[in-house]
Amino acid sequence: MGTLHAWHDTWANVDGTSEPGFFLRFLDMTRGALMQALRADPEGFRQAHGLEQGYRVLDVGCGLGHYSRWLAEIVGAEGRVVGLDNSRLMLEEAQRREEGRSPWLEFVQGDAHWLPFEDATFDVSYANLLLEHLEDPRRALAEMLRVTRPGGTVIVIDNDFENPEMMQTLTPVALRMLQVLRRIFRHGSLARQLPGLFSELGLEEVRVEEVRNAFKKMNPMVEDLFLGVVDRAVAEGQVTPAEGAAHMASMLEHEAEGRFHVAWSTLKVRGRKKAA
Numbered sequence: 493m494g495t496l497h498a499w500h501d502t503w504a505n506v507d508g509t510s511e512p513g514f515f516l517r518f519l520d521m522t523r524g525a526l527m528q529a530l531r532a533d534p535e536g537f538r539q540a541h542g543l544e545q546g547y548r549v550l551d552v553g554c555g556l557g558h559y560s561r562w563l564a565e566i567v568g569a570e571g572r573v574v575g576l577d578n579s580r581l582m583l584e585e586a587q588r589r590e591e592g593r594s595p596w597l598e599f600v601q602g603d604a605h606w607l608p609f610e611d612a613t614f615d616v617s618y619a620n621l622l623l624e625h626l627e628d629p630r631r632a633l634a635e636m637l638r639v640t641r642p643g644g645t646v647i648v649i650d651n652d653f654e655n656p657e658m659m660q661t662l663t664p665v666a667l668r669m670l671q672v673l674r675r676i677f678r679h680g681s682l683a684r685q686l687p688g689l690f691s692e693l694g695l696e697e698v699r700v701e702e703v704r705n706a707f708k709k710m711n712p713m714v715e716d717l718f719l720g721v722v723d724r725a726v727a728e729g730q731v732t733p734a735e736g737a738a739h740m741a742s743m744l745e746h747e748a749e750g751r752f753h754v755a756w757s758t759l760k761v762r763g764r765k766k767a768a
């Protein structure tokens with residue numbers, strides 16, 4: 493995948509990168525299996541996200557609208573879903589896929605730091621894997637809170653790179669790689685700070701759910717992440733190019749031998765805006 497990686501600096505400005513198509517493909521590669529799992533249990537998703545038919549829902553940083561379309565199915569024709577993204581290319585593709593199937597779903601270009609909506613417009617505001625890439629996640633969260641009605645729900649999901657694991661954890665090179673992985677996103681530890689931020693901003697009934705993502709095989713997302721880690725570790729002088737290449741090779745060897753293991757957590761934080 494070359495030297496273009498799905499990190500915060502590129503996610504923050506997809507249209508300005510040398511190859512925006514990479515990010516569209518990346519989302520399709522990584523969201524397919526996740527959406528399948530969600531579709532297997534719509535009621536579980538509805539309850540976990542405080543959704544009801546007829547609700548107005550905002551999906552901030554919606555990308556290609558994988559979640560927006562799913563949210564639109566759940567709230568139904570009496571509801572309204574807005575997918576917002578700052579990438580025109582993402583939104584054009586999201587719109588093309590939608591093809592007017594759910595007229596209650598619309599896509600809007602905008603910046604998560606300055607949401608173009610009146611106060612209290614939505615019942616639920618949702619952001620999946622967005623805040624960790626932003627310049628000012630606190631501001632974006634405050635904006636989500638502002639546009640949510642009193643008594644409504646705010647949900648933010650981000651990666652937690654504080655406790656990653658991999659098979660080779662005990663080698664000195666692997667330990668240095670894990671250190672780089674912790675720092676590779678602008679806010680790789682944001683997920684842990686979210687419950688505190690929710691409370692500071694006045695959200696109530698704050699709940700945290702941890703999902704451990706464990707990979708037993710190399711896939712395009714894990715490969716991109718670790719190629720990126722190697723590039724960054726070499727650039728920082730943490731490892732030599734030969735050590736980096738050997739590390740990638742050893743991951744593939746582990747895969748061939750059936751003992752591949754890479755894992756990190758994703759935290760879903762949910763809170764309720766104080767009733768008026």
Ligand SMILES: C[S@@+](CC[C@H](N)C(=O)[O-])C[C@H]1O[C@@H](n2cnc3c(N)ncnc32)[C@H](O)[C@@H]1O
Pocket residue numbers: 503504505506519523552553554555556557558559576577578579582602603604605619620621622625626
């Ligand atoms: C990692 S992707 C997640 C996409 C989607 N939430 C999903 O899970 O499929 C991050 C998305 O946030 C968008 N984005 C980045 N910075 C943004 C900003 N300041 N305002 C709005 N969207 C932004 C990117 O264009 C990209 O589509």
